[in-house]
Amino acid sequence: MNLTKKHHYGLAAMIELGWFYEKGPIHLRFIAEQARIPHAFLEQLILDLKKSGLVKSTRGAKGGYQLNLSPHGVSINQIFSAIDPLGFEIDEDHPLSFFWTDFNQHVYDFLSLSLQTLMEDSKQRAKVLTYTI
Amino acid sequence: MNLTKKHHYGLAAMIELGWFYEKGPIHLRFIAEQARIPHAFLEQLILDLKKSGLVKSTRGAKGGYQLNLSPHGVSINQIFSAIDPLGFEIDEDHPLSFFWTDFNQHVYDFLSLSLQTLMEDSKQRAKVLTYTI
DNA sequence: TTAATCTTGATTTATCCGATCGGGATTGTT
């Protein structure tokens, strides 16, 4: 269970891409700025997302990246699994293996929500903040 | 969120200590063997558990370690917090901070069970295994 | 042709996990 900045970055980037689903490619620089990710780092990261099929790219001028699937069809687990799987290896022979298996499963369940849901929650939360300020 | 071997080791060690609660000190070598932890590594680890007050020690011959509190009164969270706190830092200013806060809380809740409970589950599980073999 | 993009591989720097070692301090036993 190693949840790194790469996961945070990756999720933020995917959400940004989510807002532009089916609106044509957006370029890396824009995503990096919006999601507050170091440009050169996102370069690496987004290649992982591409390899996994979550994201597709268009090269050349007016190119950029876009989601390959609807935000409804993408779970946070899929995203993290593309970046770096979370679950740790479990020695089935160990007396506590059952506990760690449960733990893994629990985290997995929590992260089984869709990108779309997270986007909506995020928007909702932003609204609340606006009103509250 | 960085869940390392140290956490696994620490939990295993605490359970071992749990079985001998109020039965006098047991020495490090024994714990290390039972819980399958490298002896010299456990030496370091158990000092952390001591500093946190979860474990107390008796020096000299016939010395050893024992739980300071009843297994009922110790949560897995307390143990992990003594070893190395799990929750990661959250930039409250980030649009996704709410999500990561939820995540942290969720994991925290899962780990709020008592050492006693885990010991019982573990025993139960071992029994089942015995019958199943 | 050029400018805007993505693509790729190499490199860096710092951190730290996991583990080991050596010797020191304390205390029951004989």
Add this chain to the structure above:
DNA sequence: AACAATCCCGATCGGATAAATCAAGATTAA
């Protein structure tokens, strides 16, 4: 008093890897 069993503690080390950067190449719209 001597000894053996323990805990205590600081130092160190190899290897992994997280986070970030750089430089150059490939592709394509205009």
